[in-house]
Amino acid sequence: MSVARFIASQRTEHGVPHAVACRAMDVSESWFYKWHDRPPTPRQQRREELTEAIRVIFEFSGNTYGSPRIGDELRDNGWQVSDNTIAAIMAENNWAARKVKHRRGCTRPGIRPVAPDLVRRQFTAVARDVLWCGDVTEIPTEEGKLYLASVEERFSGRLLGYATSAHHDAELTCAALRMAVATRGGDIDGVIFHSDCAEVFVKPRKPECVCAP
Incomplete structure (x- = not known):
């Protein structure tokens, strides 16, 4: 047949x-x-x-x-x-399954000293400006890759700062963090900021990003 x-x-x-x-x-x-x-x-x-x-x-x-x-x-x-x-x-019928391309993560191991994990995977804040979290997202465009960094205040869920760049590095995260600091009027003493790229416990008015796990 x-x-x-x-x-x-x-x-x-x-x-x-x-x-x-x-x-x-x-x-x-x-x-x-x-x-x-x-x-x-x-x-x-x-x-x-x-x-x-x-x-x-x-x-x-x-x-x-x-x-x-x-x-x-x-x-x-x-x-x-x-x-x-x-x-x-x-x-x-020549139906061959194609492989799904998984997006590669942006986080890469660094060479700087690892900062202590102050959050310990507990991302629920008990009050305003106790814990901020950041993330970096890769956005494909016709002109190449664009990276978006954001800073969220975990108690209210408000977006405090963001920044974009053609490069995925610590400076991108720090730029978003500086915008968040400006949104709060510069007074952020005691805030813990956590992201895949940096973790900071803010004592001075101008935080410095350091590598985190």
């Missing part, structure tokens, strides 16, 4: 007449039309329905799911099918 299906697909997909395809495959036209005109068997019909179900899940995943993940989805929906069968159908 795979030969007959191939002959039928050539006309549908490439416009090749059945007669030409039959001669190329060395089969008679009468044999082909005998197969073509009869209804599909239950097994063939199930195969076609399974193929369509695989196609839907594969395309919905953005062409990223392989046979194991598609198999999990199908079995959750009541199908009884093995991953090997799914893989065979995907190979017949």
Whole structure:
């Protein structure tokens, strides 16, 4: 039956007449039309329905799911099918899962001394201007990468400062921190500032960023 299906697909997909395809495959036209005109068997019909179900899940995943993940989805929906069968159908239809590119993190180990962890992963503040947190986000643009640093006051959730730069470095975080200090009028004694790039316990009016884990 795979030969007959191939002959039928050539006309549908490439416009090749059945007669030409039959001669190329060395089969008679009468044999082909005998197969073509009869209804599909239950097994063939199930195969076609399974193929369509695989196609839907594969395309919905953005062409990223392989046979194991598609198999999990199908079995959750009541199908009884093995991953090997799914893989065979995907190979017949040239459905190959593409690898997802994971965005690389911005944080890199530094060579400066590591600052003590004053926050200890406890990011809930008990009062205003006790704890600030910062983050750096990579933004792809048509002209290259742009980095956005931000400073958030953890008690109120207010954005106090931000800065952008084409370079991901400590100066970018410090620029956002300086804006946050200005937002508070320059009086930030006692604030702990934590980010992936720096951690500061503010005693002087002008904090100096140091590396943190």
